[in-house]
Amino acid sequence: MKIKCCKTNLLAVQDTMDILKGRWKVQIIAALCYDKMRFSDLQKEIAGVSSKMLSSELKDLEINQLVTRTVLSTQPISVEYELTDYGRTLKKIIENLAEWGIEHRKKITGKIPEVAEI
Known part of the structure; x- marks a missing residue:
């Protein structure tokens, strides 16, 4: 069933982008997809995220109930x-974003990305 583009869908996409916007949130979520991690x-x-920015982004993700924070003793x-x-x-x-990104990089550069390039 194909869903037509409508204001409801555009609003839903905007809501999603508002939650995930920024340079780091999607990467944080991707890193946490398979296991919990210490700060x-x-x-x-x-690579490249500062402590201050990581802390801020994690707080936003916690507010939006996507991430939990546990203080270890x-x-x-x-x-x-x-x-x-x-x-x-x-x-x-x-996972879909990663697959698309790999295919896009192949299309643009003509080669499969190596681990070091990601």
Whole structure:
């Protein structure tokens, strides 16, 4: 069944983009798709994100109920993040974006991206 483009769909896309906008949120969600991660591990995984920006983006994702934050009783104290059940509903979208991105890079550059390039 094909859904026609309508104001309701455009509004839904805008709502989604408002939640996921920014340079880092989709990457954070993608990093958390398969396992929970400590803050420091997330920062290492996502090249170029500052501590301040990562913290801010994680807070936004937590407000939107996509991510949960758990303070671990370790010395020193560390914090772990994971997707909520609701956040995991984005996994298929993230996988589709990755597949599209790989195909797009092949189309534009003529080669399959290597791990180091992603």
